[in-house]
Amino acid sequence: MSESSAELLQVTVDVWHPDCWGIVSTDRTGTGIVGHGAAIDGDSGYERCTLYGDTTDQLEQAIAVADELSFIRTIHPFESAADAIRPVMGQSTQDVFIEYDANEGIGSAVLSHGFVLDSSYRIEDGIETWTLLVYTTRSSVERSLDEIRRARDADISLEHLSTAERTMAPTSPPDRRERRLTPRQREALAVARRRGYYEWPRRVSAGDLATDLGVSKSTYLEHLRKAEAELLGRHPFDD
Structure with missing residues (x-):
């Protein structure tokens, strides 16, 4: 890949893959998930997420479903300091910290191809939506997605691909x-x-x-x- 042909790209994909705790949990309980970040250490993957739903009972059911899955190692509900500044407007939420088998998750495959999570990802109705940043060529994006599809037996739909770089505008005091x-x-x-x-x-x-x-x-x-x-x-x- 020549340096001149590479560019900073923003990529949005819809994903389904087997053995995903979030896909199984949201599909069974009708809850949603916002993922805030992931890390890989050896064969363990870690994610910090916010579950949301109509009631606290629904959230407890979603956690119970995840906890029963064989590829989930631990799931820890916790109270995040971010709750003090994150608006909770009309829905019940619960932050969780998940440890799972990285060989079963799709996150490690995505990260290993140079993609970086842009903001957060979400899961609703058994479908993951990821917005990612990657510095590469446009043709390489589809090749990388094909490799992830094969490696994780995943259905991945490329929803959006655009140049992420923008000319910096001078800043001004707030109105x-x-x-x-x-x-x-x-x-x-x-x-x-x-x-x-x-x-x-x-x-x-x-x-x-x-x-x-x-x-x-x-x-x-x-x-x-x-x-x-x-x-x-x-x-x-x-x-």
Whole structure:
């Protein structure tokens, strides 16, 4: 691969593969998962995730399903310090730390091909959605995905592929109206800007952004619309 032909790419894939605790758990219980990171140490894989659902009973069922799977070594529910700043808007959530057999998970195969998780991944209705960064050629992306498909007997659908690099724009002090936003409104707006919600065509849906934050679509849109109204000049006498 020549250096001149390589570029920083953003890749979004939908994935199904056997022996995945998250796919089995969400499919059986109707919960969702937001994954925040993974690590590999020898034959053990580790993940830090947030489960979300309608009730705490549903979350307990999801944890019980995962705990019964042969390829899960340990699962530890815990209270994260991030809970103090992560908005929990209308849904029950539970953070968990998972240890599993890395030979059964798809994370090790993805990481070994140079892909890096961009923000978080999500699992709903038995399907994983990953947004990844990789520095390579576009043709190499599909070859790498083919190798992962064969290695993990996986179904992988390439949903999005684009250049991730952007020209840096000069920064400016926040607008007076933006300083008046609540933390939840500010986060809703920031993730929409970062993920390409305002680009044309849109790179991501409001439902996807809501899932990334572990909230319902209606709740996410409520905070986003209030932020937009503030920035678009709901107060006509502001300068």
